Amino acid sequence: MKNIILVCAAGMSTSLLVNKMRNAAGAAAIDVHIEAMPASTFANYKGQTDVLLLGPQVSYLEAEMKANYEPKGIKVSVINMMDYGMMDGKKVLDNALKIMNE
Template sequence: MKTIMLVCSAGMSTSLLVTKMEKAAEEKGLEAKIFAVAEAEAANHLDEIDVLLLGPQVRFLEGNMKKKLEPKGIPLAVINSVDYGMMKGDKVLDQALDLMK
């Protein structure tokens, strides 16, 4: 079971993407816990995740989050803007899985 956290401004725009990612994981036969939080809540969940994906609108958090996650060995990336905008759950899931290899 892998745990993937998505972070956006309010945690709402990524909730549809989470649903699409969950569907893509199910189709691949993967067990994954995928959830979205607002940027203000992100720090509360850093000990429970395997990977963190930032929504394009909060890419400015990348440097600060890397400082917190690198010592824990947790990968982080900004979600591709096109995949995010088109809500391509399968592509974003693949991005998360690639980071965890």
């Protein structure tokens, strides 16, 4: 199973995107766990994470998150602003899977 975590300022709008990503994963029969949370909560998150996706509104955290989590094997990336704005769960999911394979 692949594990994708999305973080944003409060976790609200990202939760909508998570639902769309889960629907896309289900339609493609992809075994994936997707969860959303505020950026401030992730530091205490104990679950497995393969990819950490940052909402565009917290893109300023990218360098810090990469420094903290990429040495632990967690890939970090900012969600494309257009895909986020359109709530395009399939595109965001496809990008996360691509990042995992890089």
